[in-house]
Amino acid sequence: MKRILFLFLFWLATSPLQAQQSANKPEREQWYMDLGFGMFIHWSLDSQVGAVISHSMAGASPDYLKRFTTELPATFNPKQFDPDEWATLARLAGMKYVVFTAKHHSGFCMWPTQTTPFNISNTPCKRDLTRDILDAFRRQNIAIGLYFSPEDFNYLYQNNLPIGRLQHPMHYPEKNPGLMAHDKAQLRELLTNYGKIDLLFFDGPAEGLKQYAWQLQPDLVVTRGQMETPEQTIPDKPLPGPWESCFTMGTDWQYKPTNDPHKSGTDIINMLIETRAKGGNLLLNVGPKPNGTIQIEQEALLREVALWHLVNQESVHQVRPWEIIREGNVWFVKARQGNTVYAFCQGGTDWSYGTRKEFVLKTLEGNAQTKVSILGYGSQLVEYREGFDAQLYSTPSPIGLVISAVNGHRLYTNNKWPNPVVLKIENVRFKAPEATKQKRSKIDGAN
Known part of the structure; x- marks a missing residue:
């Protein structure tokens, strides 16, 4: 009887009638x-x-x-x-x-x-x-x-x-x-x-x-x-x-x-x-x-x-979509593991080499452990500019994460690198826009 059962199970495992991978x-x-x-x-x-x-x-x-x-x-x-x-x-x-x-x-x-x-x-x-x-x-x-x-x-x-x-x-x-x-x-x-x-x-x-x-x-x-x-x-x-x-x-x-x-x-x-x-x-x-x-x-x-x-x-x-895909012309992805977000900021004439720019990312909620950096750039100096403040500043606020940064990574001789700059933002959470909060509140009230 055991031999018959074994042969039956073997036939099931090798039979062309077995379900194909679909x-x-x-x-x-x-x-x-x-x-x-x-x-x-x-x-x-x-x-x-x-x-x-x-x-x-x-x-x-x-x-x-x-x-x-x-x-x-x-x-x-x-x-x-x-x-x-x-x-x-x-x-x-x-x-x-x-x-x-x-x-x-x-x-x-x-x-x-x-x-x-x-x-x-x-x-x-x-x-x-x-x-x-x-x-x-x-x-x-x-x-x-x-x-x-x-x-x-x-x-x-x-x-x-x-x-x-x-x-x-x-x-x-x-x-x-x-x-x-x-x-x-x-x-x-x-x-x-x-x-x-x-x-x-x-x-x-x-x-x-x-x-x-x-x-x-x-x-x-x-x-x-x-x-x-x-x-x-x-x-x-x-x-x-x-x-x-x-x-x-x-x-x-x-x-x-x-x-x-x-x-x-x-x-x-x-x-x-x-x-x-x-x-x-x-x-x-x-x-x-x-x-x-x-x-x-x-x-x-x-x-x-x-x-x-x-x-x-x-x-x-090894990234996945963030809670929203973008704010204005700033696009987001998140690391597949952890709570790191990458923000893609337009460069070129929108943020030229050696200039400082301020961002208010309204859908990012920072805290004391939040760390912001620019991929590939140390935010310490801009070449040939003595005494220039190239430091990156970031502050959590009620209106979102406030960032002030210098685009200082020199990639072209004429300093006309036209491509996006990427902010790495670690230890951050999603902050729902006010319109979304109000909509959810109305839905919750109706229920």
Whole structure:
């Protein structure tokens, strides 16, 4: 009888009828939320002509599709590719994870897959670019993520199906057994041959595939396909649980050699601050050139972000939304543990180098143990100014926490550093605005 019971329990444990993992593990989601900032990499063979990645295949003529799938692989050969340079730049900028486009919608695989000849091994390059990139980022202790498109335009083309996005039943793997099997075979390669993968970004229908991915790597965090991942926008208010805003630095995801104005470094830093204040992660994209280098405009922006991060890194990682996201143009986050708040104050012309500014933070209640400092600056002197009072003063008051501070950290030769200054405020509590108190009082009175 005991043997029968043992066999029954063993069958339950190994049976395919066992409930599949249907969500990210909660502790892994908390780990992901701590990361805060990641690098998105859109790179494929059509970067050679500066086209929108993959989408030029949608609705295209048969002759164009033939040229796309035969001529572009014949010339893709990034001879200046150095993934260690990419990874080092990402680490300097404060990016704690990477998401690389292993397969975009075109179906071209940036690894030597056995599932289709439309892959990197059938180009002059022949390197396993996916492995090279993942290894380089691991060397910088950056978490590893892959972008994977369940929609596969080359598969549709080879099977004489209309090419588009979610416009035909056969575009959905759940309704197309052949496409589902094709995707699963590719996921098995990526999730068994490339070590631990931390994150997976499904850009398309993920049902059936994310569950399969969790079978292969249960600690995997599925981002798109499991959580909100808005593109080119930040939600108006904090969202519950983990989420991620995905942004380009220019106007396109892949390398665009012309007609591509870029954001400023200050724009990007402010996007990061707003995203973190609202509880999300920022996934910032680079589009490498076809020769394997990151274009100078994007490298320059990342180095500006890197300088800001060198000063202010503790305000970006392992933080959560404060009770309110901002007062006026001062944004807040709180440390995940303890009672420390970080206040992001606009710099540049709003608070220029070497000048004193006063703040009254009405929603912060200080006490005798409250300590205020400026990240990266000692508040003792301003270079070349003898006898200048650079001390920081803070006082709890009935109207909030009063702070007087000097912006004295010299980061540019011309003293025109335009980016936010961060106040670290320790041992502080939330002080509800008067309007909120009155509203609560009315509600309590009505009850």
